């Protein structure tokens with residue numbers, strides 16, 4: 001497969017990822033308790049819509065259609081965010097979970113744009129590089145702003161008393177715990193050998 005085909009596949013992945021975020025960001029904005037965090041999520045939703053349009057321009061330049069790949073990675077990252085929204089935590093601790101989820105989505109996109117920009121550079125696609133770089137810069141800025149807004153929230157969260165009564169685990173949480181033990185078990189032989 002030529003690099004151009006790899007690039008188009010990756011860009012379709014990004015296009016799907018951005019579209020998935022257009023659906024997911026309002027949920028984070030609605031869920032956030034801290035007004036600054038809420039405002040950042042809302043502002044990034046508007047930016048994300050612009051990013052979808054920029055990606056469409058990229059596909060026009062490449063004379064390819066934008067659909068064709070569903071981004072499983074972003075689906076998983078968003079799923080983690082949905083888990084954070086279900087957490088039974090108070091104020092700043094609840095928001096801290098959302099910050100973690102939001103930063104994962106941003107850094108997933110940062111990785112995607114970093115790779116596709118490098119590919120487009122190798123192919124000498126200047127206009128594509130320029131459009132993708134605008135998206136990358138917005139992602140970098142969003143991650144920076146979310147982290148800055150998070151600092152006071154995390155400090156406040158660190159002062160919150162710990163939950164006295166541990167709530168019973170849901171079946172989803174139990175399944176997640178079982179899988180995590182399996183992950184550990186599968187990695188264990190390799191870890192021992194490397195020592």
Ligand SMILES: [Fe+2]
Pocket residue numbers: 018021048051109139
């Ligand atoms: Fe984005």
